[in-house]
Amino acid sequence: MAFQTNNRIIKWIDYRLPVFSFAHHSLIEYPTPKNLSYWWNFGSLAGIMLVVQIVTGIVLAMHYTPHVDHAFASVEHIMRNVNYGWLIRYMHANGASMFFIVVFIHIFRGLYYGSYKSPREVLWFLGVIILLLMMATAFMGYVLPWGQMSFWGATVITNLFSAVPYVGDSIVTLLWGGFSVDNPTLNRFFSLHYLLPFVIVGVVALHLVALHQHGSGNPLGIDRKGPQDSIPFHPYYTVKDLFGLGVFFIFFAFWLFYAPNALGHPDNYIPANPLVTPAHIVPEWYFLPFYAILRAVPDKLGGVVLMFGSILILFLLPWLDTSRVRSGRFRPIFKQFFWVFVLACLALGWAGAQPPEGLPLAISRVATVYYFAYFLVILPLVGWFERPRPLPASISEPVLGAGKMAAQPAREKA
Amino acid sequence: MRKFMFAAVAAFLSGTFALAAQAAGEQDPAPSRSWSFSGPFGTYDRAAAQRGFQVYKEVCAACHSVKYLAYRNLRDLGFSEAEVKAIAAQYEVTDGPNDDGEMFQRPAVPADRFKSPFANDKAARAANGGALPPDLSLIAKARPNGANYLHALLSGYREPPADFAVPEGLHYNPYFAGKRIAMAPPLNADAVTYADGTQASVDQMAHDVTTFLMWAAEPKLEDRHSLGFKVILFLIVLTGLFYAVKRKVWADVH
Amino acid sequence: MSSTQVSGAHGGATRRDFLYVAAGAFGAVGAAAAVWPFIHQMNPSADVLALSSTEIDLSQIPEGMGITAVWRGKPVFVRHRSAKEIEEAQAVALADLPDPEPDAKRVQKPQWLIMVGVCTHLGCVPLGQQGDFGGWFCPCHGSHYDTSGRIRRGPAPKNLEVPPYTFIEENRIRIG
Numbered sequence: 001m002a003f004q005t006n007n008r009i010i011k012w013i014d015y016r017l018p019v020f021s022f023a024h025h026s027l028i029e030y031p032t033p034k035n036l037s038y039w040w041n042f043g044s045l046a047g048i049m050l051v052v053q054i055v056t057g058i059v060l061a062m063h064y065t066p067h068v069d070h071a072f073a074s075v076e077h078i079m080r081n082v083n084y085g086w087l088i089r090y091m092h093a094n095g096a097s098m099f100f101i102v103v104f105i106h107i108f109r110g111l112y113y114g115s116y117k118s119p120r121e122v123l124w125f126l127g128v129i130i131l132l133l134m135m136a137t138a139f140m141g142y143v144l145p146w147g148q149m150s151f152w153g154a155t156v157i158t159n160l161f162s163a164v165p166y167v168g169d170s171i172v173t174l175l176w177g178g179f180s181v182d183n184p185t186l187n188r189f190f191s192l193h194y195l196l197p198f199v200i201v202g203v204v205a206l207h208l209v210a211l212h213q214h215g216s217g218n219p220l221g222i223d224r225k226g227p228q229d230s231i232p233f234h235p236y237y238t239v240k241d242l243f244g245l246g247v248f249f250i251f252f253a254f255w256l257f258y259a260p261n262a263l264g265h266p267d268n269y270i271p272a273n274p275l276v277t278p279a280h281i282v283p284e285w286y287f288l289p290f291y292a293i294l295r296a297v298p299d300k301l302g303g304v305v306l307m308f309g310s311i312l313i314l315f316l317l318p319w320l321d322t323s324r325v326r327s328g329r330f331r332p333i334f335k336q337f338f339w340v341f342v343l344a345c346l347a348l349g350w351a352g353a354q355p356p357e358g359l360p361l362a363i364s365r366v367a368t369v370y371y372f373a374y375f376l377v378i379l380p381l382v383g384w385f386e387r388p389r390p391l392p393a394s395i396s397e398p399v400l401g402a403g404k405m406a407a408q409p410a411r412e413k414a
Numbered sequence: 415m416r417k418f419m420f421a422a423v424a425a426f427l428s429g430t431f432a433l434a435a436q437a438a439g440e441q442d443p444a445p446s447r448s449w450s451f452s453g454p455f456g457t458y459d460r461a462a463a464q465r466g467f468q469v470y471k472e473v474c475a476a477c478h479s480v481k482y483l484a485y486r487n488l489r490d491l492g493f494s495e496a497e498v499k500a501i502a503a504q505y506e507v508t509d510g511p512n513d514d515g516e517m518f519q520r521p522a523v524p525a526d527r528f529k530s531p532f533a534n535d536k537a538a539r540a541a542n543g544g545a546l547p548p549d550l551s552l553i554a555k556a557r558p559n560g561a562n563y564l565h566a567l568l569s570g571y572r573e574p575p576a577d578f579a580v581p582e583g584l585h586y587n588p589y590f591a592g593k594r595i596a597m598a599p600p601l602n603a604d605a606v607t608y609a610d611g612t613q614a615s616v617d618q619m620a621h622d623v624t625t626f627l628m629w630a631a632e633p634k635l636e637d638r639h640s641l642g643f644k645v646i647l648f649l650i651v652l653t654g655l656f657y658a659v660k661r662k663v664w665a666d667v668h
Numbered sequence: 669m670s671s672t673q674v675s676g677a678h679g680g681a682t683r684r685d686f687l688y689v690a691a692g693a694f695g696a697v698g699a700a701a702a703v704w705p706f707i708h709q710m711n712p713s714a715d716v717l718a719l720s721s722t723e724i725d726l727s728q729i730p731e732g733m734g735i736t737a738v739w740r741g742k743p744v745f746v747r748h749r750s751a752k753e754i755e756e757a758q759a760v761a762l763a764d765l766p767d768p769e770p771d772a773k774r775v776q777k778p779q780w781l782i783m784v785g786v787c788t789h790l791g792c793v794p795l796g797q798q799g800d801f802g803g804w805f806c807p808c809h810g811s812h813y814d815t816s817g818r819i820r821r822g823p824a825p826k827n828l829e830v831p832p833y834t835f836i837e838e839n840r841i842r843i844g
Contacts, residue, residue, distance in 0.1 A: 034667055059709055076482045076551070079634070081713040084705035086634040087641070231667060239660045242695075246653030250646060257642020258454050261555060269556035269631070270548075279591070486718050513728075525718035652698055655691035662684050 003029075026212055031230035032237055033218035035395050039113075040216065041244035042106040047204065048245060049099040054197050056092040057141075064144065066190035068183045071146035072271045090260040096138050097263045098252050100286035103131065112338055114326030115217050121318040123210035128314045130203050135287070135311075137196040140189040142284060147268030152281050154181045154189070160294075163304040180274060221327025222391055229395040280355065288352030289345055292364040293371070295356040306368065313375050320375050322383030330389040337378050344370045442588040444559055444566035447621075451628055452561075454643065457636050458629050460492040465608055466626025467491060469619045472606050474550065477542060477597075479530035482551035483630055486524035490633060491626075498524050505529040543583055545596035554624070554631040561628050563589065568620035571599040721844035723836070726780065734796060736785060739831060739843045743785035743793055745804075746841075749815065754778045756802060757816035764820075767827045771816040774830050782841065783817045784831050789824035804828070 003024035005011060014020040063082050065074040078085035107127070110116060116124035143154045158175045162168040177184030215224070224230055231237075255263065263285060267278045283291050290307050297303035313320075328335050344367040351367065354360035450459035467488065470480070485502035489495065502522040507529055510517035522529060530549075532538035539546050554560040566589040574586035574593075584594040601616045601623075608614055629635075722739045724746055729735055734747035749757075757771040758778075775781055785804075787794050792808035799805030800821065801814035811822030818827040833843040 055706065059706055062710070063713075073482070077713070077715070080482065080487075081715040083708040083711055083713060085709060085713070086638065087705055088709060090638075235663050236667065239656065239663050243653060243656040243660045246649055246656050250649045250653060253642060253646050253649060257638055257645065260638070266556050266558050266560070269552040484715065484718065486714075525715070648694075648698060652691070652694050655687065655694055659687050659691045662687060 028234040030233040032216055032233050033224060033229060033395055034231045035218050037219050038244060039109040041241055042102050044241045045102045045248055046106055049095060049102055050200060052095050053099060056088050056095060059088050060092055061194060066187050068146060068186055071186060075145045090256050094255045094260060094263060112328040113217060113219060114221055116318050117326050119214050125315060126203055126207040126210055130200055132311060133196055133200045137193060140193040143189045145268060146272045148270045148272055148278050149265045149268040151181060151272035152277055153283055156281055160304050163301040218395060219327060220392060220395060221325060225394045282353055289348035292348040292352035293368050296364040296368040310371060321379045325388040330391055331386055333386040334382050337382060341374045441591050441593060444562040444589055446562055447565055449561050451635055454639060456639060459625055462622045462625040463491045463629050465612060466622035468606055469623040470626055473600055475531060477531055477547040478550045480528045480551045480630055481530055481549055483528045485522060485526055487633060502526060550627055552631045554628040561624050564624045564627060565620045568601055569616050721842055723842045725840055727839040744831060744843060745783050745785040747781045749779050749781050753815040757814060766819050769818060769827055774816050781817060782833055784829040787811055787824055788826040
C-alpha cells in the first residue's frame with residue numbers, strides 16, 4: 001500500500017520532496033516479522049534515549065561554562081538556580097546510564113539471536129561503531145562537571161594512550177593540550193561531547209537504512225517466506241514500542257526522581273583537585289567490565305590492547321560464528337555458552353568495581369579469558385560441532401502452532 | 415539457568431553499591447538513622463533545618479564555607495524575607511570597584527552568596543594547621559551515605575582504644591577515613607541556645623546541622639519527590655492505556 | 669496515532685475507539701507537560717531574578733550632570749536636570765509629541781530624570797546631550813529625544829522607558 005493522501009499541500013510537497021512517502025514507507029507500512037518479542041523493543045528505546053540525551057544536553061549547554069574555574073560552579077548553578085535545571089541535569093546524567101542499559105540489552109539480544117549474520121553484517125558493524133561513539137561521548141561528558149572523578153577519570157583514561165609504543169607520550173600531550181589534564185582538555189572535551197552525538201545520529205540513520213534493506217530479524221532467525229509472515233510496522237509495533245517506552249520511562253523515572261545519585265559517585269561532588277587522587281578511582285558502571293579487562297592484564301600495553309580488543313573483536317563476529325543457524329533458540333550448545341558469556345560480562349562488571357586484588361582480580365582474569373575464548377574459540381568450534389534443533393518451516397507456523405507463545409513473550413522471558 | 419541469572423544480577427548490583435562504602439577506606443560504617451527527607455515522600459523538617467542553620471552559623475561557619483548557598487536560599491527553610499535580610503545584613507562582603515577604583519565593604523544582601531570564613535583555600539589551611547576545612551555546600555552528597563555519615567562523624571568523637579596512636583593535632587573518630595581527623599570535636603552540649611527551647615545536646619545538634627547540610631546539598635529534593643510521584647503515577651496510567659491499546663490492536667494477529 | 673488503520677470489523681469498535689482517543693489524549697497531555705521544563709529553563713534563573721534591583725546614590729551627581737548605572741544588564745540614565753532643562757521639558761505642548769506624556773508623569777522629583785537608556789526603536793544606547801532637542805540622540809537610526817527623554821523625531825515609536833524606582837532616602841533611589 002503506497003502512500004496516499006487527499007491533502008493537496010502534502011501532495012504538492014511530497015511530489016517534490018518525498019518526505020511523507022519516506023516516513024510512510026519506513027514508519028507505517030514497513031513490513032515487520034509478526035513474531036518479534038519484547039527483546040526487539042530496545043532498538044527504538046535506544047533511539048528515544050539518544051533524543052533525550054541530545055535535547056537535555058543542548059539545554060544544559062545553555063547554562064554550563066567549560067572552564068576549569070567555572071565548570072563545577074556552573075553545574076551547581078544549573079542545580080540550584082536554573083528553572084528545572086536539577087531535573088534536566090539529573091535526566092542527562094541518569095539518561096546516560098539508561099542509554100547504556102538499553103544498548104547493552106540490544107547488543108546481547110543481537111548476540112543471542114545471531115543478528116550479526118548474513119545479510120546483516122554491515123548493520124552490526126554500524127551498531128558497534130555507535131557503541132564506540134557512545135563510549136567516547138559518555139567518557140567526555142563525565143569530565144565536564146569537573147569533579148574529582150571527572151578529573152581523575154580523564155587522567156587515567158587519557159593515560160591509556162601512553163601505552164602506545166614510541167609515540168604514546170606525544171599522543172597523551174596532544175590529547176591534553178598541555179602536560180596534564182587542564183583547561184584546554186576540558187574545552188576540547190566539551191566541544192567533542194557536543195559534536196559526537198550528532199555523529200551518532202548520522203550512524204543511526206545508516207543503521208536504519210541497513211536494517212530496512214533486509215528487514216528486522218526475528219526470534220526464530222528464519223527468513224520470511226511470504227506476506228503472511230509480516231505485519232505493517234504501524235499500528236502493531238508503534239503501539240508495542242509505546243507500551244515498552246512507558247514501562248521503560250517508569251524505570252527511568254524511578255532513578256531520576258528517587259535515586260538520582262545512586263549510579264554516580266559521591267566524589268564527583270568534590271571539585272577537581274589535581275593534587276589529590278581519590279582513594280579508589282572507578283569509572284561509571286557501564287565501563288566497569290572494560291575497566292576490569294584492563295586491570296586483569298599485568299602488562300600496561302597488553303591491558304590497553306585487550307580492553308579495546310574486547311570491543312573491536314565484535315567486528316569479526318560475523319565470521320567467528322560459523323553456525324548457519326541464526327537464533328540461539330535452536331542451538332542447544334551455543335545457548336549454554338552464551339549464558340556463561342553473559343555471566344562473565346556481569347562478573348567483569350562486578351570485578352571492575354572492586355580493588356584489583358585477591359578474589360576480584362582472579363575472577364576478572366578468568367572472565368577475561370572466557371570473554372575472548374567465547375569469540376575466538378567457542379563460537380567457531382560450536383558452529384562446526386553443534387547439531388541445531390530443526391528449524392520451523394515458516395514464521396507463521398510456530399506462531400499458530402505454539403498458541404499463545406508469541407502473545408506473551410514476557411512470560412517466556414521471565 | 416534463569417534463577418542463576420537473577421542471582422548474578424543481584425550480586426552485580428550489590429557489588430556496585432558496596433563500592434561506595436569501601437571507597438572511603440578504613441573506617442566504621444555509619445549507623446542508619448531515620449531522616450525527615452528520606453523515602454519517596456521525604457521533606458525537610460523546617461524546624462530542624464532552621465536549628466541546623468543556627469548550628470552552622472554559630473559553630474561550623476568559623477572554619478567552613480557554604481559558598482554555593484545564597485542568603486536568599488534561606489527563604490526555602492521558612493525564614494521570612496525580613497529575617498533573611500536581617501541575617502544577610504550581619505555580614506560584610508567585599509564589593510566594587512567603586513567610582514574611585516577601590517574595593518569596598520558593604521552589608522550583604524539576600525542576593526549575595528554566604529560569606530566564606532577565609533579569603534581562599536591557602537588562608538584556610540594556614541589558619542587550621544595545614545588542614546583544609548572543606549566547603550560544606552555539597553558535603554552531604556560528596557560522602558557515601560552522606561546524612562548518616564555526617565551525624566555519625568559529628569557525634570562520634572571518643573577516646574581512642576589503648577593501642578591506637580593519635581598524633582598531636584589529630585583526633586580519634588572511628589567514622590572518619592583512617593579514624594584520625596584534624597577537626598577538633600566541633601559540638602559540645604549547649605554550644606548553641608535554640609530559640610524554640612529544644613535541648614541542644616550533641617546528638618540533637620548533629621541531627622539538626624545534618625538536616626541543614628542535606629538541604630544545602632540538595633535544595634530541590636522536595637520538588638523532586640513531589641514531581642516524581644506525579645510523573646510516575648501518570649506514566650503508570652499512560653502505560654496501562656498503551657497496554658490496553660496494544661492488546662486490542664494485536665487481537666487479530668494471533 | 670491513527671485509529672483509521674484498524675478496522676472496527678470485530679464489533680467492539682466504540683470501546684476500541686475510546687481507548688485510542690484516551691491513550692492519544694493522555695500521551696499528548698504528557699508530552700505537552702514534559703515540554704514545559706525545557707522552555708521554562710530559558711526564563712531568568714533564580715540568581716538573575718534576585719539581582720533585579722539596584723541602588724544608586726544621587727548625592728555625588730552635580731546639577732547638569734548625569735551618570736549611567738546598570739540595572740538588569742541595561743544602562744539606566746540618571747540625570748540631575750538643570751532648571752533650564754526642566755523648564756524646556758515642561759513647556760512642550762503635548763500635541764507636538766509622537767508619544768504624548770507630560771514631564772510630570774515621567775519624574776518623581778523634577779530635578780531627577782531616571783530612565784532606561786535603551787532606544788525604543790531597536791535597542792541601541794542613545795548619546796546624551798545631543799540631537800536637535802537638547803536631550804538624547806540615537807546614532808543607530810537617528811532618533812531625537814528631548815530633555816524629558818521623550819521621542820521628538822526619528823523612527824523610535826515611544827519615549828525612553830522610565831523604570832520602577834523609589835526614593836529610599838533623600839538622595840538614594842532603588843531601581844526595580
